[in-house]
Amino acid sequence: MANGGDQFGLAERPDSDCMDSPKQTKQDNPGYTINSPASPQTASSQQGMEGIKVSLHDRELWSKFDDVGTEMIITKAGRRMFPGYKVKVTGLNPKTKYILLMDIVPRDDHRYKFADNKWTVTGKAEPAMPGRLYVHPDSPATGAHWSRQLVSFQKLKLTNNHLDPFGHIILNSMHKYQPRLHIVKADENNGFGSKNTAFCTHVFPETAFIAVTSYQNHKITQLKIENNPFAKGFRGSDDNELHRMAKLQGKDFPVVPRSTVRQRACSTGSPFSGEGRGLRVSPEAVRSPYSCENSLNNSSPQELLSAPPAHYTLPHPHLQPSQQPQVYHCTKRKVEENCSSGNRTHQYKKPFTGSSSSEGQPFYPPSSFAPPPTALSSNAALGLTDSPYSSDMGQRQACMFAESEPRSLDELNCASWSYTCPLPSAMTPMDSYPHYSPHPPYSSSPQGSRLSGIAHQSSPLLGEHIAHDPYQSQSSGPLSQSSQNIHSRQVSPPLREYPRYTPNLSPPLYHTLETHIRCGVPEWSAAS
DNA sequence: TCTTGCACTTT
């Protein structure tokens, strides 16, 4: 995030050398390639991923939220993110097929509270939720397809239901998270389960947020109302609103719109008062829900970003106002030989259909736990195979990967791509949903080692590696030690223990892609 | 803190 660390009241790590990375304007924020640390396995096997650039759509809007401290509502039924996560991808090989997916990982291991109009750490984080991946429903698609238009992950939903059966991304309330985009080169089978699957990871720090069940910061509420078209009903700027409010309040017209009331209330005690940040939105902004051209903030993004943080003591690499996403490139190493399961190479594949939109419909399993399509069941592929959803039903799926390790791709190393489940099983009503197990997520064990390679991200917390790893190849001095560690991780990932999931505590749940249950117990969840 | 029903909105 731009300077979200301050808004979240965070004192992050002091070793943030990556802050030296060059800035870019918010209008031009392509990802930049971070070369892998010198490693025979990776340095020569980027496979064309290094040229990929990703820019965040509506970055100004994201930054506005980030400047305040983005909050995302999580509900039992699942809630979309707003602003929506949309990116422009360039640099892809037009004919090569890629799989685009997202995950949302903890930014740190803190729990937060909102008091005195600011976020402060209130304790240690709850054990992380089961990590899930949201695969863009168009996946796999050619580079030409992805580059043709914005790639939207808008339909991704967040939930606080630990047993969510819909494949939504499970988060803990009052915890801070970082969305990440992964671009994976599809293999010859339109999957990414084969050897040497190349991928890169893009992180836009300004998209970090704190998950909440209800908004804490009124500034965030206002930003949501003023920018999200679905919340238009809460905008208090016209006669209709006044009439509506009059009706709601049982008073005669006119009445003071709620937003105005809130604004006044905030202006008295909020640290944001007197900042020239009116809460009313301009007509232009109202007409363009995704526009950043509202009147909420008179400051330029740069000004906002450069403003000294109110409670931001130590800069963190991914919290500093870099205009660039952090990009990590990695190439899947060869499938480990010590797979406990004989058949580990489950493919994630689906024939490319170039006609679909990049904003295709994600697939949310019906609440009725309907059986999986037979076409899928007959397909020993993971999510991207031919399916009624992608063809007959004219609807592509967004596949959710649940990992036994809630740390998600942080520890999901390249090899783990090979262990994705066959879609049939993944789309089958669960009889063994991986119940969340409250293990400390950041301990270590050999199982975790497999998860640590992806994107060169191997440390437990996003901020501990994403912030460092990508830069060390370009940084020197203070990061030298870290760089050394990273290098060694690539060759021999660190040992780390991951939470286990008791596969028999939940009622049958329709899950999408639970990589750890039906894949012959991948090594990162098999230890026990 | 969280859930739920509501009115209102967009799609």
Next chain:
DNA sequence: GAAAGTGCAAG
């Protein structure tokens, strides 16, 4: 017109 996405406010 229906379905789905919003924040609000009561509980």
